Amino acid sequence: MSPRLSPLAARIAHDGPDPWALHWRARAAHAAGEDVIVLSVGDPDLDTPAPVVDKAIERLRARDTHYTESAGRAPLRAAIAAAHAERTGQPVTADNVIFVNGAQNGLFVSSLLVAAPGDEVITLDPMYATYPATIQVSGAALVSVPAPASRDFHPDLAALGQAITPRTRAIFVATPGNPSGVVLTDSEVDGIARLAEQHGLWVVTDEVYAGTADGGRVPSLGARLPDQCLTVSSLSKTHAMTGWRCGWIVGPTPFIHHADMVAQCMTYGLPGFIQDAALKAFGMRTEAEASVRTLCRARRDTFCAALQGLLALRVHRPDAGMFMLLDVRGTGLSGREFANRLYDSERVSVLDGAACGRETQGFVRVCFVTDEASLAEAARRIRRFAAGSETPR
Numbered sequence: 461m462s463p464r465l466s467p468l469a470a471r472i473a474h475d476g477p478d479p480w481a482l483h484w485r486a487r488a489a490h491a492a493g494e495d496v497i498v499l500s501v502g503d504p505d506l507d508t509p510a511p512v513v514d515k516a517i518e519r520l521r522a523r524d525t526h527y528t529e530s531a532g533r534a535p536l537r538a539a540i541a542a543a544h545a546e547r548t549g550q551p552v553t554a555d556n557v558i559f560v561n562g563a564q565n566g567l568f569v570s571s572l573l574v575a576a577p578g579d580e581v582i583t584l585d586p587m588y589a590t591y592p593a594t595i596q597v598s599g600a601a602l603v604s605v606p607a608p609a610s611r612d613f614h615p616d617l618a619a620l621g622q623a624i625t626p627r628t629r630a631i632f633v634a635t636p637g638n639p640s641g642v643v644l645t646d647s648e649v650d651g652i653a654r655l656a657e658q659h660g661l662w663v664v665t666d667e668v669y670a671g672t673a674d675g676g677r678v679p680s681l682g683a684r685l686p687d688q689c690l691t692v693s694s695l696s697k698t699h700a701m702t703g704w705r706c707g708w709i710v711g712p713t714p715f716i717h718h719a720d721m722v723a724q725c726m727t728y729g730l731p732g733f734i735q736d737a738a739l740k741a742f743g744m745r746t747e748a749e750a751s752v753r754t755l756c757r758a759r760r761d762t763f764c765a766a767l768q769g770l771l772a773l774r775v776h777r778p779d780a781g782m783f784m785l786l787d788v789r790g791t792g793l794s795g796r797e798f799a800n801r802l803y804d805s806e807r808v809s810v811l812d813g814a815a816c817g818r819e820t821q822g823f824v825r826v827c828f829v830t831d832e833a834s835l836a837e838a839a840r841r842i843r844r845f846a847a848g849s850e851t852p853r
């Protein structure tokens with residue numbers, strides 16, 4: 461008799477076709493030198509700042525290659541705490557911080573610690589494509605509350621309140637959002653904090669794109685709800701460090717203690733040379749973030765302008781982040797058909813919006829943080845394709 465996998469395998473499996481299949485095809489074609497423009501993932505075309513790379517090499521040569529503290533080294537945790545306090549106004553110390561393997565690992569650890577089989581976890585639809593599996597890994601059921609295009613992808617707090625049941629344990633949000641680029645307003649954040657307080661819920665706020673928002677800040681759930689909020693973030697986007705896997709969770713100290721217990725049996729700590737390089741990155745945070753922010757905004761504006769005026773495409777201008785949503789329903793195609801046919805005829809890869817929820821069916825998600833020449837060419841190709849697909853109204 462062959463052994464079987466645990467129910468977890470089914471909980472984190474994709475339903476239906478893999479939304480990333482097109483992306484991986486495009487990546488492989490691009491790597492093979494084909495004329496392909498990859499706009500299907502949020503990985504800035506920028507280089508990690510040289511002093512950060514130099515620090516990692518220096519530490520490697522200094523043989524910083526041994527085990528480290530599983531929660532992260534104290535100076536790095538202190539630097540994360542100081543940056544978080546400065547950004548949000550929430551007073552925290554190193555004891556409120558655990559350094560993890562990217563924000564994705566922070567979301568996973570948070571999910572494991574706040575929910576269990578039989579529980580419900582609420583998130584907004586559309587959502588970052590990994591959320592369903594990341595939330596369901598805990599055994600909890602995912603309850604999604606629409607933040608539809610008709611509301612410019614902002615949540616309806618009344619609907620959020622109605623979705624809360626005695627089984628609800630947590631609300632997951634991302635601000636700025638992926639795929640929408642929406643920054644939750646002060647009153648939305650107040651409303652979410654109030655609901656969480658009333659019902660004794662955790663809030664997990666994913667702020668990996670916060671550095672790209674106005675002034676590098678977003679209204680903070682952590683500041684409003686210090687004992688119930690877990691703020692997850694990373695250096696991936698704001699320092700062009702996606703491959704370094706430098707993320708963290710800021711939360712109440714008892715939670716951080718338990719997160720450390722998870723780390724001890726999951727990662728057993730992260731490489732010391734990476735941590736010291738991350739510390740270097742914090743030392744240059746203000747300039748690094750400002751330059752990524754300026755660049756993201758310029759590219760967003762250029763790309764939005766380049767796609768205006770088509771009957772078949774509606775561009776949703778994001779507040780921040782690295783993505784925008786295009787409503788392709790005017791072409792008569794589904795998001796998946798649009799993405800596949802665009803790739804086949806124009807060699808531009810975008811993500812089918814359905815990967816991010818029901819509210820983005822009929823949309824595609826486009827990353828606009830790539831070099832200007834590729835963006836201009838991508839916009840030309842998307843226009844040509846969309847113009848050819850326009851259905852008479």
Ligand SMILES: Cc1ncc(COP(=O)(O)O)c(C=O)c1O
Nearest residue numbers: 562563564588634638694696707
């Ligand atoms: C909303 C959101 N959260 C988390 C992540 C994961 O980031 P990290 O590279 O820090 O794991 C991403 C990556 O694209 C993201 O878009």
